[in-house]
Amino acid sequence: MSQLFSQSRYLVSAYRYDQLPEDNGQEIAFAGRSNAGKSTTINALTNHKGLAKVSKTPGRTQLFNCFEFAPNQRLVDLPGYGYAKVPEKMRQHWQKEIDYYLMNRKSLIGVVIIMDIRHPMKSFDEQMIHWAYQSGLHSHVLLNKADKLSRSQMTKALHTTQKNIATISDSTTCQTFSALRKEGADVLSNTLTPWFKSTHA
Numbered sequence: 001m002s003q004l005f006s007q008s009r010y011l012v013s014a015y016r017y018d019q020l021p022e023d024n025g026q027e028i029a030f031a032g033r034s035n036a037g038k039s040t041t042i043n044a045l046t047n048h049k050g051l052a053k054v055s056k057t058p059g060r061t062q063l064f065n066c067f068e069f070a071p072n073q074r075l076v077d078l079p080g081y082g083y084a085k086v087p088e089k090m091r092q093h094w095q096k097e098i099d100y101y102l103m104n105r106k107s108l109i110g111v112v113i114i115m116d117i118r119h120p121m122k123s124f125d126e127q128m129i130h131w132a133y134q135s136g137l138h139s140h141v142l143l144n145k146a147d148k149l150s151r152s153q154m155t156k157a158l159h160t161t162q163k164n165i166a167t168i169s170d171s172t173t174c175q176t177f178s179a180l181r182k183e184g185a186d187v188l189s190n191t192l193t194p195w196f197k198s199t200h201a
């Protein structure tokens with residue numbers, strides 16, 4: 001497994017786009033519905049339990065949380081989308097900030113889209129894949145919480161999702177994953193490492 005992400009450290013949390021680190025270097029964003037496991041995935045990838053805050057309460061990540069694993073190379077944990085219980089004002093705020101971030105962030109080179117394997121390809125997920133493809137960004141889908149399914153259900157979900165993705169994008173990759181058990185962390189790490197152009201790729 002690539003060790004690229006194991007030196008990650010917490011950098012900053014931003015409530016607004018203009019509080020993010022300077023827009024240089026390269027970064028990838030972790031996007032997905034609230035509670036899909038974005039923060040747990042960052043912890044599995046970096047092998048740092050507790051680096052990104054995990055909660056049983058959906059809507060927990062209400063900031064852009066930035067982690068740096070090498071000079072000017074970052075992982076960004078985005079607030080979850082689509083959680084109805086988040087107050088309307090907060091939802092609007094985040095919709096606006098995330099949209100602005102996705103449209104304007106020059107250092108953004110790719111997105112990891114995290115879905116609950118039991119409920120994949122919701123409307124926002126599809127939009128994110130479509131947008132990444134159109135924008136020429138790298139994109140990788142994680143079917144997370146695979147530990148909740150049997151092997152055959154898991155394989156079926158993977159094939160169905162791959163077929164659905166192919167109707168939107170021919171460059172988006174997809175894998176099954178369990179952030180909780182770190183199953184698939186090596187595949188994830190090996191997929192993301194070549195996205196970063198540098199001496200360690």
Ligand SMILES: Nc1nc2c(ncn2[C@@H]2O[C@H](COP(=O)(O)OP(=O)(O)OP(=O)(O)O)[C@@H](O)[C@H]2O)c(=O)[nH]1
Nearest residue numbers: 034035036037038039040055059060061080179180
């Ligand atoms: N069974 C199982 N549970 C998981 C897995 N990954 C995350 N969880 C659980 O799902 C819940 C949400 O995980 P988070 O990582 O906080 O999810 P998030 O997408 O960051 O959520 P927000 O920050 O609210 O958008 C927690 O209770 C995790 O322990 C997994 O692979 N398997």
Ligand SMILES: [Mg+2]
Nearest residue numbers: 038039060061
């Ligand atoms: Mg989170």
